Amino acid sequence: MSGAYELRxxxxxxxxxxxxxxxxxxxxxxxxxxxxxxxxTVAAGLGDLRPGAEVLVLTWLDRARRDVLTVHPRGDRSRPEAGVFSTRSPHRPNPIGLHRVRVLAVDGLRLRVADLEAVDGTPVLDVKPVLGPPDER
Amino acid sequence: MSGAYELRxxxxxxxxxxxxxxxxxxxxxxxxxxxxxxxxTVAAGLGDLRPGAEVLVLTWLDRARRDVLTVHPRGDRSRPEAGVFSTRSPHRPNPIGLHRVRVLAVDGLRLRVADLEAVDGTPVLDVKPVLGPPDER
Structure with a gap:
């Protein structure tokens, strides 16, 4: 598992x-x-995002811990610990957040979105369309 | 957008x-x-993955280009170029692959999965459960 990769x-x-x-x-x-x-620098990649689109936003959860392999599901300490890869805990070896959101408005380099649970300042890594019928991929 | 992050x-x-x-x-x-x-090193995180589970696998598409902002959708050059964030092209600034797969078998540190389109040697970054009803998250 040698090697590391740089996210920008x-x-x-x-x-x-x-x-x-x-x-x-x-x-x-x-x-x-x-x-x-x-x-x-990524303006050209945004050109086809429209209000109403459902998209996946990938973020880097920069306040998460990376040394966590087991967690209490949903933070409920009355529940037994589970392997982190069976949970959506932000604390995990590569804390990539995956958020399905709806685009409300597009304003140049800014997208207004609903349903994003990430905190202020969270780095954004990528935006992908939700997969629809094959022609829309 | 200063700062970079290290994926392992x-x-x-x-x-x-x-x-x-x-x-x-x-x-x-x-x-x-x-x-x-x-x-x-991540064995403890795998403990609750079971055959039949539907999971999201995040990969690093290490053969992708990172300097691409517009692409022909599905590689079809007869179609107009689209902003890469409206496509699932592997070529994008942070080439993170997102794959919904089904677990077929669990063998220690190895998971057999169906429906994964990544090529041999692709680095794996994370595994997350598909979100079900709230109690299952």
Whole structure:
């Protein structure tokens, strides 16, 4: 498993959520609308994102721990610990966040999105379309 | 967008697919069964993965280009170029692969999976459960 790879953020989250302890565990559990603010260097890649699109946003959960391999599911200490790869815990060897969100508005290098549970300042790594019928991939 | 982050692979794909040109574009388009072979350092994180589970595998597409911002969708040059964040092209600033697969068998540090379109040797970054009802997260 030698070798490491370098992630370079393409943008950041701007959100009223500032404390990870206040963030909902999933975006459909009450996350407020937030902005994705992209670097001018990736502007050409954003050109076909439209309001109404359902997209997957990949983030780097930079406040997460990377030395965690077992967790109490949903932070509930009354439940037995589970292997982290069977959970959505942010704490994991490569803390990549995966968020399904809806695009509300597009404003140049900024996307307004619903249902994003990431906290303010979280680095954005990638945006991918949700897979639809084969022609839409 | 200053700062970069270091990904450390947790495993590798072992697959009969060796040429990216031969790999299907999506796993449900004819990918053969393959193995995920994990590092002993993450063994404790694998403990609750079971045959039949539907999981998301995140990979690092180490043969992809990172300087691509627009592509012909599905490689079809008769179609107009689209911003890469509206496509599933492997070529993108942070080439993270996202694959929904089914676990066929568990053998220590190895998982046999169906529907994985990644080529042999692809680094594995993370495994996450597909989100089910809230109690299952």
């Amino acid at each position: 953020p393409i943008g950041r989250v701007e959100s009223p959520l500032t404390d990870p302890a206040d963030a909902p565990r999933q975006g459909d559990e009450g996350a407020p609308p937030s902005w994705l603010v992209f670097s001018p | 692979p947790i495993g590798r794909v072992e697959s009969p697919l060796t040429d990216p040109a031969d790999a299907p574009r999506q796993g449900d388009e004819g990918a053969p069964p393959s193995w995920l072979v994990f590092s002993p």
